[in-house]
Amino acid sequence: MSWSRLARDDAQLRVFDGGSGFPVVFQHGLGGDEAQVRGNFPDEPAVRRLTVECRAQGESTAGSTRPFSIAMFADDVLAAADAHGARRFVAGGISMGAAIALRLAIYHPERVAALILARPAWVDTPAPANMRPYAEVAALLARMSPSEAKVAFEASATGRLLAREAPDNLVSLLGFFDRPDPALTATLLGDIAADGPGVTGGDLAAIRVPTLVIGHGVDFAHPLAHAEALAARIPGARLAVIPPKATDKAGHVAAFRSAVATFLDQILPSLESSS
Known part of the structure; x- marks a missing residue:
């Protein structure tokens, strides 16, 4: 595994690149960092995981470009994937990271081979x-x-x-x-609370890659209804409802990892054979 720095405008972004196998670009939530991803991402199956600590989060600097936006962060993530030679990848993330992944899938469909939307905080409207x-x-x-x-x-x-x-x-x-x-x-x-992924209902209906949506209850910031809506509106999407983090943290993490691992196990053979 390795850490590197990526210059974007006058910001310095910290990028994690670890493991080997098909690339999975997996992003943290608002105010999070790579450790949040590491704590939830499964050890198996073997994949190459890239995580960018978004501007003003983790150990990445803020730079001077404002406002912060999901579009900005998605562009940064795509630039990091380019810099690390990940031309086609599974895009995923938690909360804000899910919004980043969703934007990448819609605006750069040629790059995204599959999609993991965990604990989504947005569907298709800004400032929910x-x-x-x-x-x-x-x-x-x-x-x-x-x-x-x-x-x-x-x-x-x-x-x-x-x-x-x-x-x-x-x-x-x-x-x-x-x-x-x-x-x-x-x-x-x-800035981020007022923003959104910049997608429409029509965009969701046009997604044609394998998609996993993870949701749970007892969570005001990440309503289960958001996960259900995304799973219903993205063709063929799979919905995994897991234990709430607020009432069963250990069960939540175990179920989160299991859902991601099962999904990757199912889709990786076809992705690897076509790469």
Whole structure:
């Protein structure tokens, strides 16, 4: 396995390239990093995994280009695939990473051999209601100190709702208040919460590659209804409903890995024979 740096505009992106076999480009969620992917990705079957830590996340720098967007991150991922010689690959990701993968499949269909959409936070519209808590965190960070903003968010109607109905989401959101650059974090969260993958229902219906969608309940940020909608609208897509992360983290991770491993086991023989 190896790490490298990729210059994009004035940003420096950290890229993981590990394993051998058919390439799988798998992306983290908003505010995540390669470790999030590593913690959920199966050890088998043998594949070559590439993960780009998106701008202002992990150990990648932010650069000066604004706004941050899913389109920007998708372009960065494609540039990393080019730099690493991955001409055709399985595209996948978690949450924001799923949106990046979906955009790649629609805008660059010649590059994407299969698709894995895990815990999707978007379907085909920008700024969905489930992303509003991220926008609220961004707004608080933009006008308060991190400690004051954290207290205000926990006490807000959204904070109380998440504490009752999606505690795992609340823990994740509270972590943003502890990041080292509050202004940058506010910009990142605000920009992405207002964005979307830039696709239409017609685009979804036109996808013609094997697709796995993974969803679960007890998750305000990643509604099971989003996973169900994508699976229903992408022809031939398979839906895997796994245990909620909030109530059974070990079972969630095991089922996530199993779903991805089973899907890859089923599609890799044909992909490898055609490559």
